[in-house]
Amino acid sequence: MRRIPLLATALAAWVLTGPAVAPAQAAAPTPKPSASASPAGPLLSITVDDGRTEVAAGDELTYRLTVRNLGTTKVSDIKVSQSLPTGLTLVSADRGGKARDGAVTWVTDLKVGQESNFSTVARVGDTPKDLLRLATVACATAKGGTKPLVCATHSDLLPAGAVAPAAEDAGISWLWSAGAAAALLIIGLGVFVLLRRIRGRRAVPAHAHSASRPTESTDRMAGAVTLE
Template sequence: MRRIPVLATALAAWVLVGPAVDPAQAAAPTPKPSASASPPGPLLSITVDDGRTEVSAGDELTYRLTVRNLGATTVADIKVSQSMPTGLTLVSADRGGKARDGAVTWATDLKVGQESTFTTVARVGETPKDLLRLATVACATAKGGTKPLVCATHSDLLPAGAVAPAAEDTGTSWLWSAGAAAALLIIGLGAFVLRHRNRRRRVAPAHAYPASRPTESTDRMAGAVSVD
């Protein structure tokens, strides 16, 4: 009969205290599920060039665009575009390029490390007289994207740009000439004033001279008429 109170006491203590817990397990935080890393986006490069640095009206330019996949996955349905600015008229585009809204566009797929080249021929027309350079921009955009992943530009010097440095040099030379003339005028004026002052110093006033001494003949006459 005495065992019943002892068992009841032990059972109550186990319920209140709970089962024994390892201190190391109690201190360790509960691990949380890690968020899965998002896959990296496409990594592309693009270049555009026509092999020239200066152009004028009537010239035909051949542009070469090169797009390369630098990423670790294949990129499908890439939109490649080249702008046709004012003064540049498209003549032809290879690989089914379509001209629309002042630009030529293509679509291509690129495997890892693969590159694609596109070619356009454009003619230079009349450009604004104050336009110094004729520039075109090439971009590559991923499928469904609104912003380009990468862009490149190329520009050629126009006749107005070639004349501008000469006009600027002429203006600078005129300023230098005017400054040199002013400096010479100031130096000459200073020399004139200094010379005039020196002349004035050389001509002393009459009262500055000492009284004239009596001559020898005057002394003799004075001695002759003198009375001892």
């Protein structure tokens, strides 16, 4: 029984110092430009962004792409592309952009230090129920190349992605509440047992046992006298 107060104290400390459940952050990080690192090819950077962090079916998104020549020589016939993932339908593309094989493409020339800007408008349609984010990828490829020199991506949270963190937080909150309730119950039990032991010690005086012994001796002597 001595372990109950100790266990109650430990659980009290756990309840008071336990971590608080913080809501998950749904916002996507700010996109940063990506630059090609190949010394043999053109040195380019590219970004893509729609100014959003969350989308839903029916939304129209305006994507802006920026490609910049970071090298020391002019580059020609650079192919710039933006992917159109499932659930994203192209509405329009500027500068003669063409949609083909799930992507919009452009061709541009870049002088040293020059940048080119492109934009598309796309509509969000039906997406798989378990898809959490809607992501698009922008790439720049050299003339005649098969592998991109540089790519960047941007993603927006879908309704399924917004529900998943909320459900997870609710489960953690329920578990924490149940643990805290159990801890408080054990603390209360420990305090109850401790108070009973203290009251029991106060109710029985220390001289009570010694006072009963002369009475028993007296009774025995009285019995002996009666028998005689």
